[in-house]
Amino acid sequence: MKFKIKDLVIVNAGADKGKTGKILKVMKSVLRGAKLMTQPKVIVEGVNVRTKHQKPRGEKTGTIIKQEAPIHSSNVTIVCPLCEKSTRINYVITDGKKLRQCKHCHKSFI
Secondary structure, eight states, X not given: OOOOTTOEEEEXXXXXXXXXXXXXXXXXXXXXXXXXXXXXXXXXXTSSEEEXXXXXXXXXXXXXXXXXXXXXGGGEEEEOTTTOOEEOEXXXXXXXXXXXXXXXXXXXXX
């Protein structure tokens, strides 16, 4: 998967189309045998926010918690930190290091 934590991404599809945010968590796909068990997903800050109602336990009162839900990785695109456009990523190996490269401006970044 080409996404890393703290990458700036833009949402391409869904109810939150056009919103941008940083990636908080990356969940990779899992293969068990020949079967794909989970899909590759990401959690983006401030996007796909859901409300969770927490029951009162003991002396604590019930609360409503807002938290981000996962989005399929095909519905987001990385925003290049150099040219600030949504772009695809190419990998380039220079001096033994694997760097990511923007397809628009052809500049490498980490």
